[in-house]
Amino acid sequence: MSTSTSSNSESLREPAPAPVPETRFSAQAHAELDEIAGHYPERKAACLPALWIAQREYGGSLTSAAIQETANALGLSYAEVEGVATFYTMYNTVPRGRHHLEVCTCLSCAVNGAYDIVHKLEHELGIGIGETTPDGEFTLSEAECLDFCGAATIMQVGDKYFGNLTTENIMGLIDELRASESYTPAKLADSIVKILQPGSSITGGGSYTPESLELPAGPML
Amino acid sequence: MAILNLLFATRNVPGIENIDVAEAHGIYKGVRKAVTMERQAVIDEIKASGLRGRGGAGFPTWIKWNGLPKNYTAPHYVICNADEGEPGTYKDRELMLKQAHTLVEGMIIAGYATYSKVGYIYIRGEYVEPAWQVRKAIDQAYKAGYLGKNILGVDGFDFDLHIHMGAGSYECGEESALMSSLMGERGNPRLKFPHAPLPTVEGVWKSPTLINNVETYCAAGWIIANGSENYAKLGTERSKGTKIISVSGHIRRPANYEVEMGTPLLDLITEAGGVIGGGLKAVVPGGSSVQIVPADRLGPINLDYESCGANGTLLGSGGFMVFNDRTDIVLLMKRTSEFYAHESCGKCTPCREGTRWLFKILDRITSGGGRDGDIELLLNVCSNIDGRSYCGLGDAAAWPIVGAIKAFRPEFEYWIKYKKSPVGASALPPSPEVVNPLLLQAAAAHG
Amino acid sequence: MSDNRLTQTDVSLNKPVADLVNVKINGVDVKVPKGENLIESARRIGVDVPYFCYHPRLSKGDAANCRMCLVEVAMTGPDGSVRKMPKPQAACTMPAAEGMVVETETPAIVKDRRGILEFLLINHPLDCPVCDRGGECPLQNNTLFYGPPTSRYIEEKRHLPKAYPLSDHVVFDRERCIHCARCTRFTEDISGDSQLGFLKRGADMEVGTFARTEYHSKFSGNVIELCPVGALLSRNYRFKARPWDLMTQRSICSVCSNGCNLKLDYRVEQIQRVNARLNEDVNEEWTCDRGKFGHDYVSSPDRLRTPLIKRDNSWHPISWTEAYDTLVGKLQAAGSRVAGIGGAKGSNEDAFVFQKLFREVLKSGNLDHRLGRYQGPSSAPLLDYFGHNGMGNSIAELEKMKTILVLGSDLSSEQPIIFLRARKAWRFNGANVINALDRKIEDTTNTGDFASVNLIYKPGTEIALLSGLLHILFAKKLVGSDSPANIALEKSFASWTPEKTSAETGVSAADLEKAAYLLAVSPAAVIAGSTITNHPDYVDIAAVLGGLMSVTGNESNVNVPVTECNAQGAADMGVLPDSGPGYTVPATKGLNTGEILAAAESGKIEALWIVGADLAKDYFDPEAAKRALENCPFIVINEMFLTETASMADLILPIASVAEKDGTYTSCERRIQRFYRAFELSDNIKPDWLIFSEIAEKLGADAPYFSARDIWRDIMAAAPTHSAISLKSLGEAGIRWQYPGELNAVDTADAV
Numbered sequence A: 001m002s003t004s005t006s007s008n009s010e011s012l013r014e015p016a017p018a019p020v021p022e023t024r025f026s027a028q029a030h031a032e033l034d035e036i037a038g039h040y041p042e043r044k045a046a047c048l049p050a051l052w053i054a055q056r057e058y059g060g061s062l063t064s065a066a067i068q069e070t071a072n073a074l075g076l077s078y079a080e081v082e083g084v085a086t087f088y089t090m091y092n093t094v095p096r097g098r099h100h101l102e103v104c105t106c107l108s109c110a111v112n113g114a115y116d117i118v119h120k121l122e123h124e125l126g127i128g129i130g131e132t133t134p135d136g137e138f139t140l141s142e143a144e145c146l147d148f149c150g151a152a153t154i155m156q157v158g159d160k161y162f163g164n165l166t167t168e169n170i171m172g173l174i175d176e177l178r179a180s181e182s183y184t185p186a187k188l189a190d191s192i193v194k195i196l197q198p199g200s201s202i203t204g205g206g207s208y209t210p211e212s213l214e215l216p217a218g219p220m221l
Numbered sequence B: 001m002a003i004l005n006l007l008f009a010t011r012n013v014p015g016i017e018n019i020d021v022a023e024a025h026g027i028y029k030g031v032r033k034a035v036t037m038e039r040q041a042v043i044d045e046i047k048a049s050g051l052r053g054r055g056g057a058g059f060p061t062w063i064k065w066n067g068l069p070k071n072y073t074a075p076h077y078v079i080c081n082a083d084e085g086e087p088g089t090y091k092d093r094e095l096m097l098k099q100a101h102t103l104v105e106g107m108i109i110a111g112y113a114t115y116s117k118v119g120y121i122y123i124r125g126e127y128v129e130p131a132w133q134v135r136k137a138i139d140q141a142y143k144a145g146y147l148g149k150n151i152l153g154v155d156g157f158d159f160d161l162h163i164h165m166g167a168g169s170y171e172c173g174e175e176s177a178l179m180s181s182l183m184g185e186r187g188n189p190r191l192k193f194p195h196a197p198l199p200t201v202e203g204v205w206k207s208p209t210l211i212n213n214v215e216t217y218c219a220a221g222w223i224i225a226n227g228s229e230n231y232a233k234l235g236t237e238r239s240k241g242t243k244i245i246s247v248s249g250h251i252r253r254p255a256n257y258e259v260e261m262g263t264p265l266l267d268l269i270t271e272a273g274g275v276i277g278g279g280l281k282a283v284v285p286g287g288s289s290v291q292i293v294p295a296d297r298l299g300p301i302n303l304d305y306e307s308c309g310a311n312g313t314l315l316g317s318g319g320f321m322v323f324n325d326r327t328d329i330v331l332l333m334k335r336t337s338e339f340y341a342h343e344s345c346g347k348c349t350p351c352r353e354g355t356r357w358l359f360k361i362l363d364r365i366t367s368g369g370g371r372d373g374d375i376e377l378l379l380n381v382c383s384n385i386d387g388r389s390y391c392g393l394g395d396a397a398a399w400p401i402v403g404a405i406k407a408f409r410p411e412f413e414y415w416i417k418y419k420k421s422p423v424g425a426s427a428l429p430p431s432p433e434v435v436n437p438l439l440l441q442a443a444a445a446h447g
Numbered sequence C: 001m002s003d004n005r006l007t008q009t010d011v012s013l014n015k016p017v018a019d020l021v022n023v024k025i026n027g028v029d030v031k032v033p034k035g036e037n038l039i040e041s042a043r044r045i046g047v048d049v050p051y052f053c054y055h056p057r058l059s060k061g062d063a064a065n066c067r068m069c070l071v072e073v074a075m076t077g078p079d080g081s082v083r084k085m086p087k088p089q090a091a092c093t094m095p096a097a098e099g100m101v102v103e104t105e106t107p108a109i110v111k112d113r114r115g116i117l118e119f120l121l122i123n124h125p126l127d128c129p130v131c132d133r134g135g136e137c138p139l140q141n142n143t144l145f146y147g148p149p150t151s152r153y154i155e156e157k158r159h160l161p162k163a164y165p166l167s168d169h170v171v172f173d174r175e176r177c178i179h180c181a182r183c184t185r186f187t188e189d190i191s192g193d194s195q196l197g198f199l200k201r202g203a204d205m206e207v208g209t210f211a212r213t214e215y216h217s218k219f220s221g222n223v224i225e226l227c228p229v230g231a232l233l234s235r236n237y238r239f240k241a242r243p244w245d246l247m248t249q250r251s252i253c254s255v256c257s258n259g260c261n262l263k264l265d266y267r268v269e270q271i272q273r274v275n276a277r278l279n280e281d282v283n284e285e286w287t288c289d290r291g292k293f294g295h296d297y298v299s300s301p302d303r304l305r306t307p308l309i310k311r312d313n314s315w316h317p318i319s320w321t322e323a324y325d326t327l328v329g330k331l332q333a334a335g336s337r338v339a340g341i342g343g344a345k346g347s348n349e350d351a352f353v354f355q356k357l358f359r360e361v362l363k364s365g366n367l368d369h370r371l372g373r374y375q376g377p378s379s380a381p382l383l384d385y386f387g388h389n390g391m392g393n394s395i396a397e398l399e400k401m402k403t404i405l406v407l408g409s410d411l412s413s414e415q416p417i418i419f420l421r422a423r424k425a426w427r428f429n430g431a432n433v434i435n436a437l438d439r440k441i442e443d444t445t446n447t448g449d450f451a452s453v454n455l456i457y458k459p460g461t462e463i464a465l466l467s468g469l470l471h472i473l474f475a476k477k478l479v480g481s482d483s484p485a486n487i488a489l490e491k492s493f494a495s496w497t498p499e500k501t502s503a504e505t506g507v508s509a510a511d512l513e514k515a516a517y518l519l520a521v522s523p524a525a526v527i528a529g530s531t532i533t534n535h536p537d538y539v540d541i542a543a544v545l546g547g548l549m550s551v552t553g554n555e556s557n558v559n560v561p562v563t564e565c566n567a568q569g570a571a572d573m574g575v576l577p578d579s580g581p582g583y584t585v586p587a588t589k590g591l592n593t594g595e596i597l598a599a600a601e602s603g604k605i606e607a608l609w610i611v612g613a614d615l616a617k618d619y620f621d622p623e624a625a626k627r628a629l630e631n632c633p634f635i636v637i638n639e640m641f642l643t644e645t646a647s648m649a650d651l652i653l654p655i656a657s658v659a660e661k662d663g664t665y666t667s668c669e670r671r672i673q674r675f676y677r678a679f680e681l682s683d684n685i686k687p688d689w690l691i692f693s694e695i696a697e698k699l700g701a702d703a704p705y706f707s708a709r710d711i712w713r714d715i716m717a718a719a720p721t722h723s724a725i726s727l728k729s730l731g732e733a734g735i736r737w738q739y740p741g742e743l744n745a746v747d748t749a750d751a752v
């Protein structure tokens, strides 16, 4: 039976074809994923860990290809994985700068000067919220409560919290970050992937330990 | 003296994150004791202690522990809710950072009592540093034989503990959303009893599941180690033991304070060094989701579930935020509503649409666009969310606003009428350019 | 692959009828099944609870999100005290329990509904005047009955691009979506492709495909009907008509053999859209995209609208009188050197009159509807081994199976609705599915995705595969080897060790074993597809398959569904060289398709009548067909379009489509279903049966048929299988005809 030409008169755009898949997961990444997936009765449960792995393997952000590769590794549909990736704020579905400055502006930080700090950063870095400096060094974001309100104002950069920030000390920190190789989105993802693996704190060697576990200076009991 | 360090007894001991030091200070004593007891006896101890959940709702812990099947034919799971996200609360952070072994101990005991062989600690993604300490504690506990197969030589007592990291979502602290997230899905809440079986019957992967807060497990470990009677003699009639209160805001010594239940609220402010930057205006005692209490009504409140409840607020998760008299309550509520609008998962209509609407109304008011009737509109929108949403996030978004309007209605009226802040009006030209005049006050407070 | 099965508790429809409980709804006492949701319970006493997201066929997983169905619920304690639950409860998921007291119209509930509708409308564009859904939109209806008169929302509404194309069929208006999750649940629960999902969260949450790329599904059209607003729309139907301007006719899908019940919505002799019509036994309320969007052909400008004759190698329109004169002349001249091929696309009535014309008037048994490789005795091989010649189970029965072996079939393409049942058995009822195929299907909707075990075997090794499975069943003592038949079987498959089978088929021994264990569970069914029926060794495969299914006691659960729309009906009506209506033994036997074509090629057929079959394309050996067509002196064809085959004919008779005639189809499960004429396309187009009947009259037969009804009366008289089935008795759901006992005794010995 011949199918007729549809008499659809309007000129709708055509649906976009799927992006070209990539395979950037290293053998180690696959091994890590298999190990972590083994913690759960279903492979699907490893979706969040797998996205962390993907975020690391793709250099700190989840491109469409990263989502496709993750979905293929888990046997899920692309839309399912994209739905997960876009639900959580820590997955970067848009690229970020080398340092992602996430200033908590939630209640306790807000009443302790967080917005002053945000404005200072906007002014000094010449970017608005959600924007990245032209040199790709910094992306500035506001964060919801980072839950370390005792040391307000808090800022998360990569896998570390910086506390007791003020408009006076913030630019010094920015200078330190500029010089630092750490505290990048990929490093954050890498730390999390390591944390998920048993023995990663003991085996040493390539294992990662955070630079400092000290609490930022602040009143203690 | 209100401060009573049970869980925090060892928090400042150097090297406490190492298992040998931890053991020397009595951590894991509880596990050793638990495995000599009948499993039911462990649950009975928890019951006798009167422990209630520390994640916010204060549900009796033993009822959950007792709800799982009393034998092992299919998997059971023990989950720790370490997704601490409530604005103002940072107790779980410190517990994990410094007392990770205490948490691990509590979970092993829970695993034993509930015939579970697998546990997950769901840690919010931002908490990398605390998570490293938990990783370390778990790795050491495996080496020391507290985790793994036939723990402490008890035949058939196997327990594995895994870390699951979140990725940035407050809603995943809600226990059913946490389970979705643990199963690799979006952090949407799941049907609750009586629409679906209880988690203790069908939780993650349709298996019986126990879910408690970090502090709850830590307290359970303490109770087993030190005896329920020693816990139950602390606190009040229906709120036993201690509660860790995270103090922040305009306060001289913000920190986590472990206090005996029933401690007068104002004593804690004194203990924490008093208000800074001005006089005391209001306190949010239990995290952003509970109602704000103006200074003049704080007097009768004690830090326990009943007293907070009787005084129009809640103890919640112990996120204790102090605000001085230069704080603009309307702006504070605008920021609070922004939080809930940002964190709503979007699944149900009232929360998805209502939280964003509340924020838009408050944003309009605080940008000088307030209109007559806005207060009634806010209250009505809140009433259309509260109790109508799928999970507690909607309620939690409505309560603070209703509470703030109740306590500080004139400030809302002022904003609507004069298009500017009632607090330090001269210092605060309420023009739209000023994103948040709150800052100016904060700056002044510190200056 | 994760196992996303749901247990029975997830879907109220699938619940076994449980104990009854006493509930009181708006003051009325009523007994309802325990655990039934309160929307359904309220419906029993005529109380409507408004809703958006609830759908009885979708899982509860992501449901209860719209909150439109809130009701007040109180529980009666053992002491008789009634305690009201502090919060209103979503009726769509609230399970009825003994002593429950429900109120659906209290002032608080009325206020709640207003609140919910206000929330839904604040971000809805309210562009109803230009919305296809207008007039049949649940959002409009609920707003009318329960909504607030005005909105208090003065803020800026959400703005998103409109009319986003998701696929060739579906277009998405993102602004209108109310986030009910029906569409996303459909792709997860029913079609299984999970192509639609929610992206982002909170008020920014949107439905979408991955990275806004194409929506790949064989069942995408269903979401258009499921969407309770005008967010998901048909690209074809967009802006074509208002629902209230449409006329609707009951129909049956003419695209494949599954027999979906459809509604044709038409206006000015054009089908504007096709929607599913509920039939719990067949398609439930689903359609596949081929069916839903494939009826465009009816209104195609390319339809042939007048008889055509080929002269000097070009086509000339002629009158029916002229066409008939030519045809009658040719038929008379050809005498017994006539043959007929086709009929699998027409109605039962068409097929019956077709064979009647041949057998009774032209006195020829040269007729066959089969285009596939197997053209042996019509009663074999299936009838020999399984007692039927198509499906042993009904489509609906498949959902009760514990194991389903899908053998040699890309099921979602070949049998879309059977595929949905198999998937339902897996997802909602806990069945295990075995997918055995000679290739891996890369498709969003396929059996391999949810199969418990995938047996991807080397092409052509079906017999080895089945033999190996039989071997394991005996070796692992999964079946008894006590009966003489089984002892014999065990012996004859003794050599098919897993190692040998694995080497031959390329399937791992572990997978074979897993499959064998699953097959030992009862009830187990097999659905065999075109890879099997087109196999050169079809008969042998059927024999081994018969052995496999009978040792596990599942011999009645073998299904080899036909693929063409009415192939089952054509066979039933006797468009076969060796069997008459109802599988009676005909007076004359004739040639089968292959033999007819061979005879035509060698000039032994003078006149060939092709009925709606595109031999040059669809015959399993197209070259052979073309050679025959080239060499046959006279070919007449009943067609709707100028197909390749038609273009090789000498005379074309334009025929009516399913929308332009009355009649019945018999689906692959032997279900006879009625369809009705919607409109008249043109005076010059005739149903096939009328053509046959008029020609018969011209050739001297008795009075012609005047309506499809008349023909049915003769079918009942002629076909013992149909003797008790009157048109009236078919009702809404149709009837599966059953084999009378003696049918198995059909004499197959001297078949062609």
Ligand SMILES: Cc1cc2nc3c(=O)[nH]c(=O)nc-3n(C[C@H](O)[C@H](O)[C@H](O)COP(=O)(O)O)c2cc1C
Residues within 6 Å of the ligand: B052, B053, B054, B055, B056, B057, B058, B059, B061, B081, B082, B083, B084, B085, B086, B170, B171, B172, B173, B174, B175, B176, B211, B212, B213, B214, B216, B391, B392, B393, B396
């Ligand atoms: C929106 C929302 C957020 C929540 N966040 C947390 C959380 O971050 N941590 C937590 O322990 N409980 C949280 N809860 C409470 C949990 O749902 C649950 O009651 C708790 O984990 C149970 O543990 P418990 O019995 O030990 O308190 C939250 C509840 C809601 C409604």
Ligand code: SF4
Residues within 6 Å of the ligand: C176, C177, C178, C179, C180, C181, C182, C183, C184, C207, C226, C227, C228, C229, C231, C232
């Ligand atoms: S597109 Fe339609 S069916 Fe899908 S969520 Fe939106 S309103 Fe519901």
Ligand code: FES
Residues within 6 Å of the ligand: C050, C051, C052, C053, C054, C063, C064, C065, C066, C067, C068, C069, C070, C090, C091, C092, C093
């Ligand atoms: S129909 Fe019940 S919540 Fe949508």
